Each structure stands twice: as structure tokens, then as C-alpha cells.
Amino acid sequence: xxxxxxxxxxxxxxxYAVFAAEGFEPxxxxxxxxxxxxxxxxxQLTLLATGDSVSMQEISRRHLLTVFEFGSVT
Amino acid sequence: MNSVAAQxxxxxxxxxxxxxxxxxxxxxxxxxxxxxxxxxxxxMMTERIGTDRxxxxxxxQGHCHQYFGSMPNMTWIFNRAGRPLYSSDWxxxxxxxxxxxxxxxxxxxxxxxxxxxGFNVRRLDYRERDRARFFEILALGxxxxxxxxxxxxxxxxxxxxx
Numbered sequence: 001x002x003x004x005x006x007x008x009x010x011x012x013x014x015x016y017a018v019f020a021a022e023g024f025e026p027x028x029x030x031x032x033x034x035x036x037x038x039x040x041x042x043x044q045l046t047l048l049a050t051g052d053s054v055s056m057q058e059i060s061r062r063h064l065l066t067v068f069e070f071g072s073v074t
Numbered sequence: 075m076n077s078v079a080a081q082x083x084x085x086x087x088x089x090x091x092x093x094x095x096x097x098x099x100x101x102x103x104x105x106x107x108x109x110x111x112x113x114x115x116x117x118m119m120t121e122r123i124g125t126d127r128x129x130x131x132x133x134x135q136g137h138c139h140q141y142f143g144s145m146p147n148m149t150w151i152f153n154r155a156g157r158p159l160y161s162s163d164w165x166x167x168x169x170x171x172x173x174x175x176x177x178x179x180x181x182x183x184x185x186x187x188x189x190x191x192g193f194n195v196r197r198l199d200y201r202e203r204d205r206a207r208f209f210e211i212l213a214l215g216x217x218x219x220x221x222x223x224x225x226x227x228x229x230x231x232x233x234x235x236x
Contacts, residue, residue: 014136014144015105019098019222030163033143037157037192043138045092045130048116054130056138057156063088064154065177069075069127069165070139071091071147073119074098074215 075149078167079127082174089127093119094139097146098223100216109134122214151177166201203232 016023034040042057060066079089093116099105106112116131132138142150143163149170151160160173183190212219224231 010135014140015095015107015134017099017105019219019226021226024097027140027144029140030143030145030148030161033141033161034158036159036161036194040156040158041141042156043132043141045132045138046113048093048113048120048129048131056130056152059088059090059130060152060156061154064086064181065082065159065174066088066090066152067075067079067082067170067174068130068150068152069089069091069147070094070142070145070149071165072094072096073103073115073122074096074100074212074219 075165075167075170076124076126078171078174081171082178085178087174087178091125091127091129092138093129093131094144094146095136096215098212098215098219100219100222102216103214103219106134123211153177162199164201166199169199169201172199205232 013023014027042055044053044055046052047054056068075089075091079087083089093112096103096105096115103115103118106115112134113131116129119125120129136144142148142161145163147165149160149162149165150158151170151173153159159177160170162169180190209220212223
């Protein structure tokens with residue numbers, strides 16, 4: 001996993017307080033994201049309804065296809 | 075996207091929303107400084123915007139979001155083997171529905187004995203730009219969220235073609 005995923009500074013970089021190019025542009029690396037058909041890392045996510053930790057790969061195994069939309073309030 | 079989820083649910087398509095960092099933090103919906111706050115704002119999102127899809131909350135550092143490219147409103151479709159088939163740097167329900175119909179068709183062909191293999195496609199999809207809706211959502215964050223966006227892109231955004 002990339003060094004970008006480590007260290008306390010990442011928390012503040014990722015959760016920028018002000019929408020400005022220098023804050024969010026370094027984070028946006030869609031062109032470097034995993035290509036279609038590739039093996040990808042698994043991640044533990046928190047199911048909001050229950051607080052349970054769930055595996056993204058385990059969720060994928062439950063369905064023929066799984067849609068994951070990423071987003072926030074704003 | 076809620077309607078796409080409902081449309082395909084009976085065909086063994088799961089639909090989930092992964093809550094990330096706040097793309098346009100402001101006075102009313104600030105940036106995250108704790109996981110508890112992130113959970114609270116995820117709950118606020120379900121109340122204000124509404125979704126009948128399960129909400130999954132990423133880590134405070136955004137490990138999952140960053141791994142998949144950190145775009146503010148992207149969509150990925152995975153197969154049962156956990157491999158991504160489709161990824162878009164912006165979410166558009168028509169594009170997602172189009173992709174789902176295609177992959178469900180491939181699954182039907184495979185069940186019928188077709189010998190198919192994958193190949194890569196690069197294409198540009200198009201979406202409708204709804205400026206009023208965008209600023210309505212942006213304003214939920216507070217005046218600073220709107221001011222910061224306009225400072226970067228100008229009050230006339232969006233202009234031109236992409």
C-alpha cells in the first residue's frame with residue numbers, strides 16, 4: 001500500500017477544511033486507480049445502520065454484480 | 075441512483091453508498107476530525123438527501139476511497155469475484171444502468187454456454203449538468219462551501235463543453 005495511506009498528516013490532507021486546488025487535486029488519482037478486471041485490495045467499511053465492520057470483497061460475493069457509489073453530503 | 079438500485083435489485087444486483095470525506099466542507103457540514111463525527115454526518119446525509127441503499131462508511135483516513143482514486147462522486151461495479159468491471163470518475167445513473175444491463179446480458183450468455191472473454195474499452199460517457207441542483211447540495215455545507223467553489227471555478231460555472 002502506498003505511503004500516502006500512512007501517517008497522521010494523511011488524515012488532515014484527506015479531510016481538508018477548505019476546498020482549494022492544493023488541497024483536493026493531489027488526492028484525485030482516478031487515472032491511477034485499479035483497472036477493470038484486476039485483483040483489488042479489500043477494505044473494511046462500517047455499515048452505518050448497525051456499526052458492524054464489513055468487508056468490501058465479502059459484500060461483492062453476495063451479489064452477481066455490486067454497485068459502489070462513493071460520495072458525501074456536499 | 076436510488077431508482078437504479080430498485081430497478082436492478084431483483085436481478086441480483088447489490089447497491090451500496092460509501093460515505094467519504096466531505097468534498098466541499100463549510101460552516102454547516104465541516105471537514106471530518108473524528109470517526110464519530112464522520113458517522114454523524116453520514117447519518118445526516120441519509121436524513122437530508124435520502125437513500126434506501128445501505129450506507130458504508132470509509133475509515134477517517136479514506137483508505138478505500140483513496141485506493142480507488144478519491145473522486146468525489148465516482149461509481150464502481152464489481153463482479154461476484156470481487157473484481158471491478160466498471161469505474162466512472164463521476165456518477166451518472168444512465169451510465170450505470172447501461173453498464174448493468176450489459177453485464178447482466180453477458181452473464182445470461184455465459185449461463186447459456188457462450189464462450190466469452192473480457193477485453194478493455196475506453197470511452198467517454200455524457201451526463202446532464204444540473205447547475206441548480208449542484209448548488210443546492212453545495213449550499214448544505216454552508217456559505218463558505220459556495221464561496222470557495224465560486225472562487226475556484228467562477229460564478230458562471232459550468233461553461234463550455236468537456
